[in-house]
Amino acid sequence: MSGTTMIVLIVFITVGFSIISKMFNRYLSHQKSQHSKHNEALNAELRALKERVATLEKIVTDDGYVLKEQFKNL
Structure with missing residues (x-):
């Protein structure tokens, strides 16, 4: 693997993770x-x-x- 390929691969991995x-x-x-909306509700x-x-x-x-209630119960 050449140095340029490694640099491109590192850039792609970094951008991908970002x-x-x-x-x-x-x-x-x-x-x-x-x-938060659910908690507020x-x-x-x-x-x-x-x-x-x-x-x-x-x-x-x-x-x-x-x-x-006492009258009802009578």
Whole structure:
């Protein structure tokens, strides 16, 4: 193998690894952004569910609700 061929081969390998590295980094950043969006959606849903549970707790612990249930049971 001549010196020129080795230099060309080294350049191609270097450029190839550089391209693969950039593609992989883009893939990872895309996955990270998708993961972040999914986490944000789950957090929003969790907040909404916590608010609903808090509202239900207020209704159930309200004196008027307990009184209505006692009248139903009579």
